[in-house]
Amino acid sequence: MKFKRSLTLALSAALALSLCACGGGQTGGSQSTPAGSTPQSPDPGLKVTMGQDVDVEVNQDNATEHLNSYEASTTGKWEAMFVPIEMEGRAIDMANFDLTPTAEELEAMKSEPAYGQKVLYYMSDGCTSGPVVADHLGYYTEAGLEAEGVKGTSYTEALGTSQATVAVGHIATMLVPITNGVDLTFVGGAHIGCKSIYVLADSDYNTTADLKGTTVSVPNGIGKSDYNITCLLLDADGINPQNDVTLTPVSADACVAAMERGEISGALLSDTYAYGMVKDGKLKCIRSLLDEDFAGQNCCVIAMNRTFTQENPVISKKIVQAVQKAHSYMRDNSEEATKLLLEQGWNGGDYEMNVMLNNSLQFGLAQDFTQTTLTDVVGRYIRLGLITSMDNVDEVMELAWNPVL
Numbered sequence: 001m002k003f004k005r006s007l008t009l010a011l012s013a014a015l016a017l018s019l020c021a022c023g024g025g026q027t028g029g030s031q032s033t034p035a036g037s038t039p040q041s042p043d044p045g046l047k048v049t050m051g052q053d054v055d056v057e058v059n060q061d062n063a064t065e066h067l068n069s070y071e072a073s074t075t076g077k078w079e080a081m082f083v084p085i086e087m088e089g090r091a092i093d094m095a096n097f098d099l100t101p102t103a104e105e106l107e108a109m110k111s112e113p114a115y116g117q118k119v120l121y122y123m124s125d126g127c128t129s130g131p132v133v134a135d136h137l138g139y140y141t142e143a144g145l146e147a148e149g150v151k152g153t154s155y156t157e158a159l160g161t162s163q164a165t166v167a168v169g170h171i172a173t174m175l176v177p178i179t180n181g182v183d184l185t186f187v188g189g190a191h192i193g194c195k196s197i198y199v200l201a202d203s204d205y206n207t208t209a210d211l212k213g214t215t216v217s218v219p220n221g222i223g224k225s226d227y228n229i230t231c232l233l234l235d236a237d238g239i240n241p242q243n244d245v246t247l248t249p250v251s252a253d254a255c256v257a258a259m260e261r262g263e264i265s266g267a268l269l270s271d272t273y274a275y276g277m278v279k280d281g282k283l284k285c286i287r288s289l290l291d292e293d294f295a296g297q298n299c300c301v302i303a304m305n306r307t308f309t310q311e312n313p314v315i316s317k318k319i320v321q322a323v324q325k326a327h328s329y330m331r332d333n334s335e336e337a338t339k340l341l342l343e344q345g346w347n348g349g350d351y352e353m354n355v356m357l358n359n360s361l362q363f364g365l366a367q368d369f370t371q372t373t374l375t376d377v378v379g380r381y382i383r384l385g386l387i388t389s390m391d392n393v394d395e396v397m398e399l400a401w402n403p404v405l
Contacts, residue, residue, distance in 0.1 A: 193289025
């Protein structure tokens with residue numbers, strides 16, 4: 001059975017929370033396809049211009065209903081959590097887009113200071129690997145650019161110090177640094193969510209309300225993306241993240257043992273990492289960015305050095321086009337993209353699991369969709385005190401959102 005899947009643009013309180021932080025080694029994906037089914041390619045006759053609304057075909061052979069995270073992880077129907085929800089939505093279709101610069105674009109590119117220099121893309125993996133895939137598939141070359149991958153301690157630092165030109169990463173990681181003066185900006189949408197709050201399967205914790213008075217792990221640290229996401233997940237359910245729970249950093253690989261010792265009650269973990277432990281009956285999920293009230297916003301974005309985009313607007317546009325064409329490939333060719341990520345060491349884990357998890361995401365989110373997400377998220381960050389240096393949504397958006405397409 002197939003249905004049309006799309007992602008809502010409506011600004012609602014419930015949908016404002018999807019700040020995904022896909023950790024290293026996590027998967028990305030496209031149209032949702034449960035494990036064991038065959039991803040469907042788009043109609044080859046479908047002609048969509050860049051930025052036009054796209055209805056994404058979703059194959060749902062093995063599961064016909066999306067389940068919320070708790071129901072899915074406690075009823076033996078774990079895969080149904082990764083079945084996409086029918087929602088109004090948008091995506092950029094770049095699959096057949098010719099990246100070759102027009103005569104006008106080439107003339108403008110030659111006048112920009114970065115012309116002839118290599119595009120330095122940050123080498124992230126999993127669901128943030130769009131810039132890497134773009135190079136592997138030759139899309140930068142097609143766009144008239146020479147590219148090279150770089151690594152560093154973080155993409156935020158690399159972009160902010162011009163050690164990298166472009167990266168895909170998490171709103172939850174980069175938004176606060178932007179407001180604190182880091183020289184980077186968001187230029188396009190990437191994909192939707194992939195992290196959840198997990199507890200021991202045999203525990204009495206079944207909702208976020210049950211976590212009141214307990215300690216929850218935010219693995220990558222206080223003030224970082226896991227902390228920000230957890231605050232928003234709890235806040236969505238009326239739990240005060242500053243007063244009702246204690247948030248503390250415990251590394252992901254130590255969280256289960258810490259739960260078993262009673263040191264923490266739960267943890268925010270990537271679904272890729274936790275998947276096997278749920279299947280084995282060790283963990284259950286009680287709140288997720290894939291729950292219906294979260295799943296309508298993107299979590300990850302394309303980001304660039306802000307000064308670079310100001311000085312090189314046409315080259316910046318060609319870079320983003322190349323990355324979005326890679327996202328279209330990853331969305332439309334889920335099995336092939338998964339194989340590529342695994343073969344190149346840009347992802348880890350079981351193939352079938354990765355295809356399923358990849359398909360719970362939708363790569364290549366449109367500009368207006370991303371702007372809607374960011375506007376709502378910025379307002380919530382200000383309200384929750386996660387952004388402290390600025391208090392005006394429009395002023396933050398002026399820094400954080402500079403679409404180049």
